[in-house]
Amino acid sequence: MIEVVHPGIFSIVVDGGRYGYADYGVPSSAAIDLFALKMLNAMLNNPPSAPAIEVIGSGFSLRFHSDITCAITGAKVDALCDGKSVRSWSSFEVKSGDTMKIKDIIEGFRYYVSFSGIMDIQKIINSFSTNLECGFGGYKGRPLKKGDIIGLSSPRIERSSTVPETMIPNMKSPHEINFIKGPEYAYFESESLKRLFEKNTLSCYNVSSKSNRTGIRLEGVPLLFKTGVEKSIISEGILPGTIQIPGDGLPIIMLNERTIGGYARLGVVARADRDLLAHLKPGDKVKLKMVNESDAKLLCKRKTKVYNAYTKTKKEVPK
């Protein structure tokens, strides 16, 4: 059993996502950094899509009421557990009665906390993820609050494990985000698109403070629509990571909370780079870079290789 002593700025339960019901308008609401979630679960010997707590901000604090192993991935953080210093990407044993507190966020934005044992939470529409807008899934359909108690099924101690520094993705600003051309790419002025890819500060965007878990808003030089082009489209299905351009020309990168959209789609963030979207915090710089499907596939392969390499080394450790 674990107890929330402090929820940080914002914390919710997420998992690998809610699929199969997008035709009813049900979005996946998955963890934004799915790589961090997968690595976290590998560290703890949980199934790859098992739930975790996705947290923003320092101050997040838990009290443990069982002897278990705990781990944190995603953003690099400094934490204290039972007075001892612990950090993310390295699992640690905790004893019943211990308190863990996140002191500082070193790099990145969202971090993921989980335990050896599955959080005892009811699945809604086949997923543990919180759908914040509708108030279902996760822990009672809402962000965590001080005093919340979450049970753990099959709590146990796992051998501690550390992910090598070289396997931890770079989460520092400026972020380079690779994307694939979207269906309405040709709606934009070629001069405007050319500027987007120039190697100077004008082509850089700032992450807006109006960003949320539904979409990341970018601020900078607006993209120009070609004359005569309709600025909105007939609403149509979208994928996570879709870069929508509303009438004002400023990109919104859609995350995991919408199934359809009505804005022109400049592109879709490459699958391998969607994890990075979890770490775009207000004020960060973003540079968009266009790649083709085969480049994107390579980026994905590289990430899978890291995951496989880690799980392999983990298996080789004698029990």
Added chain:
Amino acid sequence: MGFQAEYCGVVNIMEYQRYSEEGLRIIFGNTIDLSVNKEVRRYYLYLKSLGIKEIIDIIPSYCSCLVRFDPDAITFKKLISRLKNEEAHINDFDAPEPIIHEIPVVYGGENGPDLSFVASYTNLSEKEVIDIHTSTIYTVYTIGFMPGFPYLATLDKRLNVPRLETPRTRVPKGSVGLAQLQTGIYTYESPGGWQIIGKTESMLFDHTKEPYCLMMMGDKVRFISV
């Protein structure tokens, strides 16, 4: 408009278009049109009935179907050829008849704060707005924006009103709204920019009970003033 020209006017002839690493758009047209939407529906229901395990989600909308597939399980090329092979069977597929849903609505007052604006904007009385809104049988063109939210068309032209200039930060669950030639029902409380003319107690989406969603794409809706 080079891109648009590629599929302009080829209603009923499907076009397959890749959308990122794990998306396939099947395009049936580029207008809001009931006959196009019927094609989308037939295709969507047929594809859904096949239960292809590499397909993660199918999102049908006004004039296209988006197939989200698992690129680690099937290549784009293989998926396309699989779906092209199915084309011949689509017309033999017996699509289930749409269901007609009757939705009781309390119009105006605090349940429909924009009814008076809609009446004055359209030069109609509030009663006339209600009569017109309840006299059409609408089609569910697509479901989205939030779980279970039906995009209903086509609204009588006399009720064509713009969206709110400043969207409300809170539209209550069950609110019935208008926007251009569409009408819809908010299934959850949310921010929103549609003109709200009434409210229903009908449960359109229930996350606790399968099949969760009251309406399916292609279903019909009639509003009843209570």
